[in-house]
Amino acid sequence: MNEEVKLKLSQFLDIIKSQFDDIIGYHSYTIEAEVKAIKQNRNFYYIDLVEIQNGKIVDSARSHIFNPSIMISFLRDINILDIQELVGKKLLLTVRPTFHKTYNFSINILKIYSEFYIGGLEKQKQEDIEHLxxxxxxxxxxxxxxxxxxxxxxxxxxxxxxxxxxxxxxxxxxxxxxxxxxxxxxxxxxxxxxxxxxxxxxxxxxxxxxxxxxxxxxxxxxxxxxxxxxxxxxxxxxxxxxxxxxxxxxxxxxxxxxxxxxxxxxxxxxxxxxxxxxxxxxxxYKEDIESEFEYIVLGIQDLVKRYTLELEGLSKDIPYHISKKVQIYKKELEGFIVDKKVKYHIQILSQSLENIYKNIKYNDPKKILLKGYSLVLDAEGKVINELELNKNYKLLTHGSMYKITILDKSDI
Incomplete structure (x- = not known):
């Protein structure tokens, strides 16, 4: 092992940071990335950025915003109150890469482009409209x-x-x-x-x-x-x-x-x-109902008026026809009643006449005289009874086989 290249961790990180800053650390870049997660700690914002291709995350990085006015201004421009609405949305960012000995590599966000975000939302909105x-x-x-x-x-x-x-x-x-x-x-x-x-x-x-x-x-x-x-x-x-x-x-x-x-x-x-x-x-709806109701009422009124006129016309003819019929039926009924009464009375009269005829035949004077009776007549030919014999009459007595004339009462 070569002890000349042996470094402590802090020394190694210092070298990396120095080289990082010399090469890219003081340069800013414009990048497009999607927000995977976001949180706020006091006035600082920490955002996990990702790149997604075909539905899969292909790269990721941590980022932060140490200047709170950057986020406040952006949220105001895009009319958002809750930073969680940014999750899943694409952002266009001006960033500067940083290397920290404790937190290692990170991205410092210097600007968020609201126009891109709004344009992205509008684009997404139009895509969703077309989808529906x-x-x-x-x-x-x-x-x-x-x-x-x-x-x-x-x-x-x-x-x-x-x-x-x-x-x-x-x-x-x-x-x-x-x-x-x-x-x-x-x-x-x-x-x-x-x-x-x-x-x-x-x-x-x-x-x-x-x-x-x-x-x-x-x-x-x-x-x-x-x-x-x-x-x-x-x-x-x-x-x-x-x-x-x-x-x-x-x-x-x-x-x-x-x-x-x-x-x-x-x-x-x-x-x-x-x-x-x-x-x-x-x-x-109420006006439609009232209009329909008014239409129905007018229709009913028209029907009532029309049928009333028809009934009035009929009523002029009905009494004449009915009264004529009644008169005919009345006459027929009366004739029927008369016929019945006449027949009844004829029967009674016929019976009475029959009885009279029988009595007349039974009381024929000739038949009475043949029985041994006699009739006393006055001078005018009227039959008299015995109570009238005290008067002076010219009398004629009839028998069946004889006639006797008496001039006055002294002859009796």
């Missing part, structure tokens, strides 16, 4: 309808969100009947997309099991566009596209339309606008 269109589901949720009021709306929002409170207040003051079910979720930051997606899956599961929701409203309580990159999340937006009931996007005051805004059935800037949209739909 290639699947032929981009406009699928636009074909859904809320159905008939009263609406039951599932709301994905912060439970104590001011936006949700505004949404509730406007609906309650409208006088229409609504039912709201809240599904609490983060609506800011890197974790928001995962939580919103989880709640959408929960709502869909309930619908599959027979629960009725007319629509789903995803909302937040206003603010800027910071922390809203989750609204372009491909998995989340794909779920919204496939959702079987209308989705209302009301995620606040953002300048550019997100993919969520584009694929949702209703795109509203604020929860208040979402509430008014529901009220407008309710009003339109």
């Amino acid at each position: 269109k290639d699947l032929e589901i981009f406009y699928l949720n636009h074909e859904t309808e809320l159905g008939e009021p009263a609406f039951h709306i599932a709301v994905i929002s912060g439970e104590k969100s001011e936006g949700f409170k505004d949404f509730q207040t406007i609906l309650s003051e409208s006088g229409f009947n609504y039912k709201l079910t809240i599904f609490p979720s983060l609506v800011h930051g890197e974790k928001a997309s995962g939580e919103v997606l989880k709640q959408l899956q929960k709502i869909m599961s309930q619908i599959d099991n027979g629960k009725i929701y007319n629509g789903v409203a995803i909302m937040r309580g206003g603010g800027g566009s910071e922390g809203m990159n989750w609204t372009n999340d491909r998995k989340l937006c794909e779920m919204v596209c496939k959702f079987r009931v209308p989705v209302i996007s009301a995620v606040g005051h953002t300048v550019d339309k997100s993919i969520l805004d584009m694929v949702a059935r209703y795109d509203c800037k604020t929860p208040s606008e979402a509430a008014q949209t529901l009220i407008d739909i309710y009003e339109e």
Whole structure:
């Protein structure tokens, strides 16, 4: 072993650092890398950078930002509040390689290009839009309808969100009947997309099991566009596209339309606008019902008027025809009754005449005289009884074989 080249570790590291600084340490470079992980310790930021090819990590390096204004300025430019939203994103960086005796090789980040990041996001956004269109589901949720009021709306929002409170207040003051079910979720930051997606899956599961929701409203309580990159999340937006009931996007005051805004059935800037949209739909439905009702009423009134005129025309003819028929039937009935009475009376009279005839025949004077009786007649030929014999009469007495004339009572 050659003791002339024997070095202590610290000496060896000093040599490396010196040579490193002489050769490349004072040069800056512009590199493109993807963020694998990021953390903050006080005012320092530590970022694990990687290069990915065909889905595999081919190189990695540690980096740091010791000047906090670099990160603060970048986050402000790209409207991000949570640094974890940078994970998985590509960055364009100005860096300087460093070698530290304790931490060894590292990369000191001097600048982050917000234009590249925004351009990268826009590029990714356009790729995701094309992906959804290639699947032929981009406009699928636009074909859904809320159905008939009263609406039951599932709301994905912060439970104590001011936006949700505004949404509730406007609906309650409208006088229409609504039912709201809240599904609490983060609506800011890197974790928001995962939580919103989880709640959408929960709502869909309930619908599959027979629960009725007319629509789903995803909302937040206003603010800027910071922390809203989750609204372009491909998995989340794909779920919204496939959702079987209308989705209302009301995620606040953002300048550019997100993919969520584009694929949702209703795109509203604020929860208040979402509430008014529901009220407008309710009003339109109400007007349609009232219009249909008015049409039906007018139709009924027209039918009533028409049939009334027809009935009035018939009523003029009906009394004449009916009265004529009644008169005919009355005469026929009366004739029937008369015929019956006549027949009855004829029968009675015939019987009476028969009896009279029999009595006449039985009381024939000739038959009486043949029995040994005699009749006393006055001068006029009228039969007299014995009580009248005390008077002075010229009498004629008849027998069956003789006649005797008596001139006065002294002759008797």
